[in-house]
Each structure stands twice: as structure tokens, then as C-alpha cells.
Amino acid sequence: MPTVRGSVLLVDNQDLVHIGLRLVLQRQDWVTRIIGARQRSDAIMLAVRHQPRVALVDLFVGEEFGTEICVAIRHAAPAVQVLLTSSGRSLTQDAARAAGAAGFVPKDGSVWDLLNALRSAASGETRFTRQPEPVHGALSPRQQEILELMARGATNSKIARTLDLSVDMVKHHTTAIYRRLEVSNRAAAVHRAQRLGVLAPEVSEPQWPAELPVEQLQRRAA
Incomplete structure (x- = not known):
């Protein structure tokens, strides 16, 4: 053409x-x-x-x-x-x-x-011009890490342990993420980030409580 x-x-x-x-x-x-x-x-x-x-x-x-x-x-x-x-x-x-x-x-x-x-x-x-990848420009590297963990369903306590941060610091970053994306909750933050290309859409794997007996875990996996 x-x-x-x-x-x-x-x-x-x-x-x-x-x-x-x-x-x-x-x-x-x-x-x-x-x-x-x-x-x-x-x-x-x-x-x-x-x-x-x-x-x-x-x-x-x-x-x-x-x-x-x-x-x-x-x-x-x-x-x-x-x-x-x-x-x-x-x-x-x-x-x-x-x-x-x-x-x-x-x-x-x-x-x-x-x-x-x-x-x-x-x-x-x-x-x-190149294979699609997630974009990480709208948030700081730390905020990007927290957002990705949020998308996987991690709680503030889990995020704090994973990133070796205090829970208060995680809350501070979460508030900054909400403000940057102009949303008021986790679900909206993840949805908006995926729509903007800040976060790649992905299917989360099922998360089961660690305290469940092995038999119950096996039945859920079946």
C-alpha cells in the first residue's frame, strides 16, 4: 500500500x-x-x-x-x-x-x-515493532512490585514479608498507587493498571490456606 x-x-x-x-x-x-x-x-x-x-x-x-x-x-x-x-x-x-x-x-x-x-x-x-511486554513507567519500581503482588491477591502483611517492608510502608505505597491511578481500592487499581498497560493481564493461580489437610488440598485440586 x-x-x-x-x-x-x-x-x-x-x-x-x-x-x-x-x-x-x-x-x-x-x-x-x-x-x-x-x-x-x-x-x-x-x-x-x-x-x-x-x-x-x-x-x-x-x-x-x-x-x-x-x-x-x-x-x-x-x-x-x-x-x-x-x-x-x-x-x-x-x-x-x-x-x-x-x-x-x-x-x-x-x-x-x-x-x-x-x-x-x-x-x-x-x-x-517488538514482542509485547508489561510497561513499568507510571509507578516507581517498588510500587510496581507491590501492585503485581496485589494482583496476585497478596495481603498487606504478605506483601510486607515478601518485600521486607513494614506494613505501614506497604500501606503508604498502596495509597500512592491509588492516587497515581486515580482509584480507591485494590480491585480498581489492578483493573485500571491492566487497562492502561501498566500491569499485564494474567490468570491468577488458586491460593489455598496452608493449614488445610493434605486430603482436602488433593480434593480441591482434583
Whole structure:
């Protein structure tokens, strides 16, 4: 399929990213215009006004989630193809597709990978440049560990023992996770994290109390 000429919308809160990508995109004969946004509201407004062929959206635009920006752009301007990108992280393919993205490309890849992905998205094709993996950018490494244990059904006491922390410290991190994900309980935190791509969806193995007799465990496993 031939590349369709059109404009590109860059959505990133870092000036150096805008400068570098503009220098690269200005040399592409299919790119007619380069538009820049540094927050969600501007990205939506520019997408509606200019109807770019493709929008390149970072996974974390300041305090905003790129997946939610993607959803908003696709809702306000359905013709705009959105390509998600990030530094040294990846995104689950399910989360990207659920957000309506045409693909994901890491910033630490080659410039040719990025340009090929942009051309593919502009032509209406999907493009994922590497095997999907969980993304760990919205939370601190410690918060990510706690969230993953929460997803497996671990209690605060179990998390504290596993990570060699006090229960109060676990509660402190849990509160920070809720605040960052804008939720009020564990189930909502896990669900939202999976939807955003912060946590990979997985099927938890059944957890049985250790004090049950062996016979009962065997009957449950049968």
C-alpha cells in the first residue's frame, strides 16, 4: 500500500523530543506538516482542527497517560491513526489495541523503525515493532512490585514479608498507587493498571490456606 501524504501530530511533554523528531520528519516527502502538543487537551484540539494522518503519542505525557490520550483522540477524530511510543519500555498489545492505537514503537529503537512505523500507521496499517511486554513507567519500581503482588491477591502483611517492608510502608505505597491511578481500592487499581498497560493481564493461580489437610488440598485440586 503506498504511503498517503499528510500531517503528523507529535504529543510529548519534552522539548528535545519535539525538536529531534521535527528534524527527522521534515526530510520525509510524505509529511506535509508537523504539529506539536504537550498535553492531552491540546492534542485533542489539534487533532480535531488539523485532522493529521497520524499522531505519535508518548506513553507518559507528564502526569497524563498516553493510552487515555489515544482513546480521546480516536473518539474526537476517528480518522487519525495513533502510534504509541516510549523510552525503554513496551506496552501490552492488548492495552494498545484497546486504546485504539495502530501500533507501538520504542524510542530506543532505530530511526528507521520509527519512520517505518509512522508510514505504516499513516497508510492505515498496524505496526508493533517488538514482542509485547508489561510497561513499568507510571509507578516507581517498588510500587510496581507491590501492585503485581496485589494482583496476585497478596495481603498487606504478605506483601510486607515478601518485600521486607513494614506494613505501614506497604500501606503508604498502596495509597500512592491509588492516587497515581486515580482509584480507591485494590480491585480498581489492578483493573485500571491492566487497562492502561501498566500491569499485564494474567490468570491468577488458586491460593489455598496452608493449614488445610493434605486430603482436602488433593480434593480441591482434583
